[in-house]
Amino acid sequence: MVADAPMTPVDIEPLPRLARLAWDRAPALCASRDGCADYHRSWSMLRLVRAGGKPPAGWRFFHAEIARAAARGARRVLISGGADAGLLAIVASGFRNAGVVPRITFVDRCATPVMQNRLLGAELGLDLRAETADLREFRADGMDLVIAHSFLVFFETAERARVVANWAESLAPGGALLMSSALADEGPGALWRPASADDIPARKARLQAQARGAGLTPAEAAELADVAGRVWATRPSDRTGGLTEAELRGHFRAAGLAVERIACKPRADAPALGAARQRRRAEIVARAPG
Numbered sequence: 001m002v003a004d005a006p007m008t009p010v011d012i013e014p015l016p017r018l019a020r021l022a023w024d025r026a027p028a029l030c031a032s033r034d035g036c037a038d039y040h041r042s043w044s045m046l047r048l049v050r051a052g053g054k055p056p057a058g059w060r061f062f063h064a065e066i067a068r069a070a071a072r073g074a075r076r077v078l079i080s081g082g083a084d085a086g087l088l089a090i091v092a093s094g095f096r097n098a099g100v101v102p103r104i105t106f107v108d109r110c111a112t113p114v115m116q117n118r119l120l121g122a123e124l125g126l127d128l129r130a131e132t133a134d135l136r137e138f139r140a141d142g143m144d145l146v147i148a149h150s151f152l153v154f155f156e157t158a159e160r161a162r163v164v165a166n167w168a169e170s171l172a173p174g175g176a177l178l179m180s181s182a183l184a185d186e187g188p189g190a191l192w193r194p195a196s197a198d199d200i201p202a203r204k205a206r207l208q209a210q211a212r213g214a215g216l217t218p219a220e221a222a223e224l225a226d227v228a229g230r231v232w233a234t235r236p237s238d239r240t241g242g243l244t245e246a247e248l249r250g251h252f253r254a255a256g257l258a259v260e261r262i263a264c265k266p267r268a269d270a271p272a273l274g275a276a277r278q279r280r281r282a283e284i285v286a287r288a289p290g
């Protein structure tokens with residue numbers, strides 16, 4: 001049965017509770033070798049406090065593609081990495097709108113988002129397997145959809161190729177990889193970003209005020225600002241280099257995936273086109289041979 005009014009991810013994600021859980025439990029759950037405790041401790045809380053609980057970017061794109069795939073019989077979905085349960089909320093609400101019950105596998109190397117996903121899956125009565133694994137090695141089988149959000153930028157080029165090859169191996173014939181990711185312009189030179197992005201003291205002060213406004217205690221608001229300040233100071237794409245469209249197309253070609261769509265949106269606050277090397281958020285569909 002198709003739902004009456006389309007459901008949004010916000011309708012089914014109890015973000016205040018999930019954010020509180022990650023805030024309290026990430027220091028114990030995140031493995032110190034991965035150095036992700038600050039990131040996973042603060043991710044959901046930052047979504048809640050700064051963006052009023054907005055879902056991850058591109059959720060309408062994922063919903064549209066899930067509807068298209070579900071109408072063709074897609075059921076089995078791999079969510080390839082997630083900083084919290086935001087992607088699961090997108091996938092679950094998208095399939096509910098399509099009136100289809102999916103079988104979802106969620107994989108992340110870290111136990112904190114896996115814990116959040118298990119909790120949301122149980123609350124929603126989903127058919128969900130959530131597990132910790134390294135996606136440079138992990139392969140599933142017979143997936144109709146693989147969903148990835150800002151994931152490849154975490155890796156060096158050779159590792160990106162391995163991850164894309166694993167996605168391709170995980171897909172059933174005709175299955176689709178759906179990605180929302182920043183893509184960097186080709187060319188030499190540093191990537192443009194707003195000057196305010198590097199003003200971490202100002203960002204921390206703003207966040208602390210937002211956190212107080214959202215009801216955190218003064219001590220928690222100050223701690224959140226400190227944790228977020230450390231996360232902001234270490235951007236993964238500074239370490240790995242931006243992902244360009246040409247590189248991505250090369251990984252798809254090598255893995256035998258056909259590009260169906262790469263649609264880029266410039267940042268609203270970016271300078272005029274051509275003025276600087278930019279990152280743009282892209283919505284991407286690549287398909288396994290049928």
Ligand SMILES: C[S@@+](CC[C@H](N)C(=O)[O-])C[C@H]1O[C@@H](n2cnc3c(N)ncnc32)[C@H](O)[C@@H]1O
Pocket residue numbers: 036056080081082083084086087107108109110113133134135136149150151154
């Ligand atoms: C998917 S990405 C970006 C998050 C995304 N924007 C979101 O909304 O969830 C971040 C996740 O990748 C995970 N990760 C990083 N390296 C990994 C690896 N080798 N295998 C599995 N997960 C990994 C991190 O633990 C983190 O949770």
